[in-house]
Amino acid sequence: MNNFINALDKVIGLIEKICMAGSVLSVVLMMLLVTADVTGRKLFNHPIPGSVEINEEYLMVSIVYLSMSYVYVQGGHVRVTLFRRFLPGPFLKLIDPCLNIFGLFFFSLITFFGWEKTLTAMQFGETSSCILAYPLAPAYFLLTLGAALLCLRIAESIFLPAKIKWEEH
Template structure:
């Protein structure tokens, strides 16, 4: 199990790194666009589309597994302090299972959407040029699937704990 946990940590950290690189690219792109627009009176074409269709999707969905692995998701633990240890463990397992099912369901639905957009060759028109955006539709299912795997692993870890 330790090798699986290490692999999950590495994958989650790698995706968080990709998200961080996407954030830095977004910041540099937008800063360059603002400078070009204000100093040179020549805005960078398609900045709006690239930011909203590529960077934002990358930043929002790929780090989900890392957030789950870090246990940094928002949680409400009103009753946890009142539960005896066996019920708290059962509650944690139940939460992991529910989160896994929800993530997997969202991954399934977004995968279907991604395949449809790939088949259609979805693009946006930018100054008469087609900017393909279908690849970004595959980022949400990847992020949700990996988050589902991380929550499943967490549920197994809790269940195996003595």
């Protein structure tokens, strides 16, 4: 069983790193697209059609959702630690798992409804409302993938708490 958990952790870690690379690539693409759009708009009076929509519907989604689980494992998500040092240890041992269970529930809902939306968008051929009319199902899938990876990592932190290292900043 322990070998299976370690193998699964490695597979999830690899998918996570690929997603993080996609997130970083999206930041670079967004920077280049915005720069080209502004340059085209200001210098040539000709913006890039659909650049705002591509940024909103694809690049922002991939930047946020593809990086969530990696950031979670690194302990990089925003946490309110101002009062933690004043709370007794037994209370923290009780509240931290409760917060993780709430997070797991919340992101499970995002995963479930994101998957439903992805399937619906594929079934009906949902496209962007901009002039390019590109398909939206891949963007919904990116959201679903990122939320599902985060659910796996939150579940891991609940059932195998020693695997996730939190740093107090």
